[in-house]
Amino acid sequence: MKALLIIAHGSRKAESNQETESLTSKLKNKLNDFDLVAHAFLELAKPDIATGINSLIENGAKHIVVLPYFLANGNHVARDIPDEIAIIEQQASDIQIEMLPHIGSSDSIVDLAVQHIAAR
Amino acid sequence: MKALLIIAHGSRKAESNQETESLTSKLKNKLNDFDLVAHAFLELAKPDIATGINSLIENGAKHIVVLPYFLANGNHVARDIPDEIAIIEQQASDIQIEMLPHIGSSDSIVDLAVQHIAAR
Numbered sequence: 001m002k003a004l005l006i007i008a009h010g011s012r013k014a015e016s017n018q019e020t021e022s023l024t025s026k027l028k029n030k031l032n033d034f035d036l037v038a039h040a041f042l043e044l045a046k047p048d049i050a051t052g053i054n055s056l057i058e059n060g061a062k063h064i065v066v067l068p069y070f071l072a073n074g075n076h077v078a079r080d081i082p083d084e085i086a087i088i089e090q091q092a093s094d095i096q097i098e099m100l101p102h103i104g105s106s107d108s109i110v111d112l113a114v115q116h117i118a119a120r
Numbered sequence: 121m122k123a124l125l126i127i128a129h130g131s132r133k134a135e136s137n138q139e140t141e142s143l144t145s146k147l148k149n150k151l152n153d154f155d156l157v158a159h160a161f162l163e164l165a166k167p168d169i170a171t172g173i174n175s176l177i178e179n180g181a182k183h184i185v186v187l188p189y190f191l192a193n194g195n196h197v198a199r200d201i202p203d204e205i206a207i208i209e210q211q212a213s214d215i216q217i218e219m220l221p222h223i224g225s226s227d228s229i230v231d232l233a234v235q236h237i238a239a240r
Contacts, residue, residue, distance in 0.1 A: 011194035
């Protein structure tokens with residue numbers, strides 16, 4: 001069973017976290033090759049990364065693809081998220097966890113920005 | 121003279137800030153209705169927002185469009201950036217500063233995520 005976990009930064013502001021929840025719902029409808037799609041937050045909001053991954057494992061996931069929902073490859077993406085995943089991998093050695101590049105590394109982000117600016 | 125200022129979070133990691141610089145260069149080539157395109161960082165990196173805006177004004181900008189390059193409408197987007205802009209507006213009352221919605225509010229972000237996941 002294959003799962004996608006979207007990891008966003010997390011905010012003290014509920015409205016901000018709801019944007020991640022909304023994205024997760026929309027992706028559930030669009031990603032047919034994943035049995036489970038969920039989200040977690042690096043900090044400031046729940047569920048945290050360990051809770052998010054463990055919940056997917058409890059629901060039967062054997063292969064978890066992690067999408068860092070961050071615009072730039074800062075310390076959160078390069079260090080903090082991999083560190084948390086490494087701890088979980090030690091505890092669940094039969095689960096394959098694969099980390100994608102951060103969303104901001106997509107070449108299409110330039111065209112999305114152009115579109116966003118033009119639509120104002 | 122019309123300018124675009126991309127405001128990113130900023131990182132202690134130079135590589136992360138270079139992603140914003142690279143985006144700015146690419147947008148310069150794609151946005152024909154802006155005379156100036158520049159970037160600034162909310163924190164941890166230079167130029168800061170005040171320096172970025174003042175530099176555009178020194179270069180002749182009268183209308184500055186600000187793009188918050190953030191995925192979610194957290195406190196940085198809802199409070200910190202507007203607070204900094206409000207201070208600058210008081211000092212430069214002849215300059216029109218317009219803040220766009222944050223990049224993550226673009227509907228197209230869902231399709232970009234689908235594409236990004238499929239391309240792995």
